[in-house]
């Protein structure tokens with residue numbers, strides 16, 4: 069094949085796809101073809117992009133939340149993508165020590181950019197996100213600083229926040245212990261007040277009291293907010309946060325009485341192993357009294373405990389904040405996986421070739437659509453519920469600052485429940501995206517294995533997902549039990565209409581009848597209300613409510629999921645009631661909203677049927693409508709993932725490349741693997757050749 073033959077290959081998209089494997093063979097066999105030259109600059113997804121029925125630039129803004137948010141995020145994404153210091157392709161191949169050093173280097177480079185370019189806190193947050201490497205800085209900015217902001221007095225904030233924000237100290241959040249994580253009141257580390265010296269003595273009395281897991285603790289932090297049992301005058305006064313210095317600010321060595329280190333390798337290559345999750349023990353370490361975070365309770369010089377008007381639950385406030393950010397992160401992680409799987413599904417062809425024509429794009433298989441499009445719709449749904457949750461949190465924060473604590477229980481229930489719902493779904497969704505990409509999805513260069521490994525602990529950290537749903541259940545049970553005399557508000561307002569929600573059944577008669585926001589919301593409200601009320605009725609049969617709660621906990625978790633799904637569906641619908649500019653943007657989002665809702669209805673039809681709200685026929689009509697909706701998503705699929713505006717650097721996936729130039733890049737990447745540095749593998753002469761050369765004496769073989 070001559071050069072003219074090669075240039076012919078670039079003429080049509082389908083021809084190129086057919087000939088890619090041939091080209092690769094030629095190169096491998098030493099024919100010297102320059103694949104880079106032949107394939108680069110071609111957009112293999114351009115035909116797909118032409119199918120869009122909406123204004124992609126406007127959708128990018130809808131996804132980002134505003135033009136300003138879009139521009140800011142776009143600027144930071146490009147800053148990172150264009151800086152070779154943030155290369156991450158080799159990360160999964162690094163040993164742990166190199167990995168951590170590399171992460172420290174990136175964090176330092178990121179901080180230099182933040183300082184040199186005078187980035188705002190918001191810009192810095194996006195910069196760290198796009199660097200896309202879990203690091204001690206996540207916990208410093210994401211938990212240590214918020215803990216001081218939320219639980220410190222004005223004086224404490226004035227002292228510690230400037231140091232932390234200039235990174236003159238590095239902090240982490242040391243709550244979990246070897247023996248207890250979920251049960252915070254079961255923590256064993258003690259902080260005993262010594263009135264003689266006006267100090268607290270921090271101590272780890274047992275092996276199980278060792279702090280275990282805190283990110284950034286293992287190697288980087290100089291300080292920690294340590295959660296410990298406050299003991300004053302020999303009595304226990306609950307768990308509180310204390311700012312404790314762990315390492316010297318000169319040479320970083322642990323201070324006397326402090327034993328600190330890393331807890332070891334975690335799931336996956338690269339992935340969360342860039343984080344130094346740590347172990348920490350105290351041997352009677354003394355800290356000044358004013359290092360107890362004292363917004364909720366104060367210990368006086370004389371050793372008196374003073375309670376402020378602030379509820380005790382505010383000690384858990386940092387978790388409310390972080391759970392809210394985790395919901396926003398879920399939409400990022402899911403959209404990333406979906407972007408990879410959608411683009412690759414349009415490139416990948418299997419079967420269906422007629423008369424030598426191209427095979428079918430796997431995205432056109434209905435089964436592929438029924439697995440992929442609900443994930444795409446969920447990414448948008450989580451994005452919008454995350455936006456709403458951020459608003460809710462900001463509102464609560466303002467109220468807390470003005471000593472109005474009335475909305476804290478709802479904020480706790482919403483953040484706990486939505487954190488659980490979105491992270492569980494996203495973790496499963498990333499794995500589904502890997503399967504949607506077939507064998508190539510299992511390659512590290514697809515980006516999916518590392519994304520999965522880095523993401524799955526989100527189901528555990530910041531509260532085990534089942535434990536959190538049980539918190540939602542307590543909130544629901546309380547709401548139901550108070551219905552007779554207290555009007556439910558906020559996300560439980562629908563319970564105020566419990567009588568009609570229990571009585572009226574679904575009125576939908578046709579598949580088109582499901583394209584009605586009122587019908588959809590009523591279905592989810594009825595299901596959630598009926599499940600919660602049913603749990604309430606069951607609980608009432610127990611003399612001991614705690615015993616009943618434990619016995620019914622699996623059903624209570626189901627009721628919590630129904631309530632949380634209702635929130636996501638309602639917030640998506642509410643979003644669509646706003647003005648959303650751009651040709652076809654609102655209509656396309658409406659399709660996704662119905663996909664999300666009807667997919668859930670189909671998946672959980674057992675609930676809807678068992679509560680008596682739906683008939684089997686109505687459930688089946690919903691499924692008919694869902695199939696029609698998938699056809700409406702299909703032409704917009706690629707541009708819907710383009711609207712996330714992810715750079716190739718952030719995606720970190722050959723399968724998800726913007727230009728769809730998958731096969732040559734996969735091929736190229738394989739040759740970059742260190743194993744291919746030589747033709748004869750290390751160890752061949754010691755371990756393989758002797759086998760090949762052996763002269764077997766046994767008759768059997």
Ligand SMILES: CCCCC/C=C\C/C=C\C/C=C\CCC(=O)SCCNC(=O)CCNC(=O)[C@H](O)C(C)(C)COP(=O)(O)OP(=O)(O)OC[C@H]1O[C@@H](n2cnc3c(N)ncnc32)[C@H](O)[C@@H]1OP(=O)(O)O
Nearest residue numbers: 202206210243249250251252381384387388480529530531
């Ligand atoms: C890739 C880079 C990402 C970058 C992101 C940036 C930052 C960080 C991101 C990632 C995170 C990385 C690491 C994660 C860090 C952690 O994991 S920190 C440790 C988190 N630990 C937990 O979440 C522990 C879970 N357990 C609990 O939250 C509680 O103990 C409990 C289970 C909820 C309560 O237990 P219980 O014994 O029943 O209750 P207690 O007596 O303690 O309190 C009961 C009352 O308090 C209310 N309540 C509970 N929690 C909260 C809260 N958070 N806010 C407000 N109120 C709360 C509860 O409703 C009860 O109220 P009543 O009115 O009495 O009913």
Ligand SMILES: Cc1cc2nc3c(=O)[nH]c(=O)nc-3n(C[C@H](O)[C@H](O)[C@H](O)COP(=O)(O)OP(=O)(O)OC[C@H]3O[C@@H](n4cnc5c(N)ncnc54)[C@H](O)[C@@H]3O)c2cc1C
Nearest residue numbers: 241242243244248249250281282283525528529530531534
């Ligand atoms: C990657 C990672 C990073 C972390 N970072 C930090 C950090 O920075 N700082 C920090 O302090 N901690 C951190 N943690 C710890 C984390 O917050 C805890 O692991 C988490 O809260 C879960 O607690 P646990 O490990 O005690 O789980 P457990 O509570 O032991 O859970 C084990 C099982 O028991 C079940 N279970 C527990 N209680 C109940 C119940 N009441 N009813 C029914 N089932 C129950 C759970 O559902 C689960 O299936 C991190 C953890 C990970 C994995």
